[in-house]
Amino acid sequence: MRIDALKLLAQLKKPYCLQHVLENLAILPLDEARYFTTILADFSGDLFNKRVEGILESDDAHVRASLIAALPATGIKEFVAPIRKALKDADPEVRIAAVWALHDYQEQRALNSTVEMLRDPVERVRVQVARALGSHGTETVLDRLKELLFDENEVSTVKKAAIAGLSFSETRGSVDVLVEKLRDMTGELKDEVIRALAEKHDARSLTRMIEVFKDAEPKIREAMSEAFKRMRSRGEESLVSLLDEDIPSLLPLIYNILEETGWVESIIRRLAKRDPKERREAAALLARIGTRAAFRGIVLAARDPDEDVRVEVTKALEYLNTPEGAEILSDLENDPDKRVRKYTLWALERIKARNLD
Secondary structure (H helix, E strand, C coil): CHHHHHHHHHHHCCHHHHHHHHHCHHHCCHHHHHHHHHHHHHHHCHHHHHHHHHHHCCCCHHHHHHHHHHHHHHCCHHHHHHHHHHCCCCCHHHHHHHHHHHHHHCCHHHHHHHHHHHHCCCHHHHHHHHHHHHHHCCHHHHHHHHHHHCCCCCCHHHHHHHHHHHHHCCCHHHHHHHHHHHCCCCHHHHHHHHHHHHCCCCHHHHHHHHHHHHHCCHHHHHHHHHHHHHHHHHHHHHHHHHHHHCCCCCHHHHHHHHHHCCHHHHHHHHHHCCCHHHHHHHHHHHHHHCCHHHHHHHHHCCCCCCHHHHHHHHHHHHHHCCHHHHHHHHHHHCCCCHHHHHHHHHHHHHHHHHHHC
């Protein structure tokens, strides 16, 4: 009821309602707070600016933080200066709101200066600053985060914040910095770096990780394999999306990662699910992967009771009617699992019959 009442007051566009709405923006979800802030700014003009300036000088930190978070939606640049001042506010939530407001205003120079806030005494402030810096993603920020991470005299809390910032960056360079740090790390911070790499399931970062994985030394491959595993379903979905792009240089590497991380085996296990839809999706995915391990699962699905699953198996068998496919079938004929050997023979007979046709 309070939210509905506040929305109505904002939509009335009455100057005498302005102060009350601004002071109660905190009860609205952020996107709605921003929407109604633009309405207030449009109809009240200079009065809006005066009311905002007054609230930003008030003692209520909760109200100030909510207003600062909503102000970028207005596009009014006059508020950037007081927002920069709020970076040093005594209240952590105000500092966090100010950092994200500068991010949303796209004030690059001001945001670059917030790197020093990675030393903030409050952990949640450090994390949010790192997140804003990482998503901001300029080369200047990347270089500064790298400098902090490789500074032997820097404390671990600041290095953790720098790692968090790199984890939120979608630049290829952020992957290179994290991998470089893996080469001389052990213990707790190493786990932090692996966790940061596991957060990188956007297409650009993931592509760079795959490229690095290709030529990496065993120690780095092991750490990166762990990062891929920790991505779980998000990583699997991202890798499958990359398969759809059909980039020849990446395909063998993606197949390799899918097998090394155990994703192929997890997909094969879905063939035993009760839900036919899950089995169809698993069969289709295995057919697209097309490795020996994937076809091991495909032949197991050859006698599935669901017709659509069997259709996916038939499509996959068309690939096996090639020199590369014949080699896979030859390996599967000697598989230790009796069922795999049995269904492989069935697949061979199907291929022979099709060739005769």
